[in-house]
Amino acid sequence: MAKDALELVLEDYIFNMFEDASKPSQIKDIKVESNQCVALIEVDVDQLIKRNSSKTINKTLTLPSWLNELGIKNKLNFSKILQDGIKKELGI
Template identity: 45%
Template sequence: MKDIFIFPAVFSKDEDGYSIYFPGIEGAFTCAETFEEAVFMAKDCLELNLDGIEEIPKLINIEDIKLENNEYVVMIEADMVSYRKKYYSQPVKKTLTIPKWLNDLGVQKKVNFSKLLQESLKKELDLL
């Protein structure tokens, strides 16, 4: 599964700041006072919207985006692994089964079972 996406955002400069929306992603819009804040808010908006949908929208051609006089396109990156780490890092209790002899040996060797499982899962999922 792909975890990094780049989508075009339409920025418009108004008297009181910037308005931002993502063509092709329904409901994906935000605003900000400064350009720096607008880029940050656009990234946050894109990641939030991609996290909430099952199928990633097809990327729209920049040439197909109809712009008004005060609008321009800024490409925004969404790193979904970093987003999930930031917002979904609370611990989740898992029940699992291993042979008693393996558990006893792990306890004897002072193995941190949770840490080992996390590291193994990250390796298995190509997140390391």
């Protein structure tokens, strides 16, 4: 099975796995003790799937030739460094 096809199957599975789940309770109907509270947690399933997807895309970037040569000489993983830098910039 191709990687993209597998991802589609998994996405369908994730969305369908809660089909038979109980309907969510109304917050006002949940009984709690005096030392307890109700917390509403929202999850963006689409974003969760995207962040955990291994699907990749190619991007073209421009580097000075001397920096490229030095990086290759030092066996740097340009892709990982770029990904780490973008994540750091985004605070994730």
